[in-house]
Amino acid sequence: MKDTGSYKPLTYFQLMEVSLRELLVEKGLLTEEQIRREVEDMRGRTPERGAKVVARAWVDADFRKRLLENGTKACEELGLDVPALKLVVVENTPQVHNVIVCTLCSCYPRMLLGIPPDWYKSRAYRSRMVREPREVLKEFGLHLEEEVQVRVHDSTADMRYLVLPMRPAGTEGRSEERLAALVTRDSMIGVSLAKSPGKNA
């Protein structure tokens, strides 16, 4: 595309990206169309996919059981393909709160949550969540009682993690679709709870 805006020099990583992309195309390894489609698909994956999985688990106890046993297989039932890796779903209960971090890089269940938020990749989150999780959760506005066990999952290798948040009170009889609207990205990372059903939810 022709650049018609004001000129700003490319950053180091932008330059790297352009160089690599042009080389791959020049060498015939990828086409521009393939790259465009991949970017489009990547942008099309949003936390709504994860929310669908959580809502189903809230209404269907058998599905919930299968999801906790084998996350990848259970997602396939909903037509969600989670290729080339294994999904581990960890369940929040009144006794246990789970939270996900990747201290080594920024492993994230992109096929269910899309592109990770910037803070997930920040050095502060990655180093602090593992050694002072309760303080970090407080900064996210989540105050946990001492009786609740905090389980931090450091996503270091081939697994990817999704938190199954607790179903909020006062949602009895809600449709699966309306339940899904209460499931936020952050609640599936474990830095917050699912939304309570308010007037707007």
Place this chain on the structure above:
Amino acid sequence: MTQARYKVGERVRVMKAYPPGHIRTPFYIRGHTGTVERLCGAFPNPEELAQMRDGLPAQPLYRVRFLQKDVWPGYKGPDGDVVEIEIYQHWLEKA
């Protein structure tokens, strides 16, 4: 694939080693003892993959649960708080 050596519930220690290269065992957990939470399957060794080799035979990968108070001196939360980490078998020894 390499045979899985440890069972769920077994106590294991992460080796205290500092080899160069691409390592998926976090620095902070080396030398610590935890409990096998589950066996995740077997995967090509990432240290070998990073060297453009095939990483075979596949290494069993475990999720190991550690008590936070054992990992961090002066951990401020309750004694029951845990951190769970994926560790490849060749980084583990019987505790």
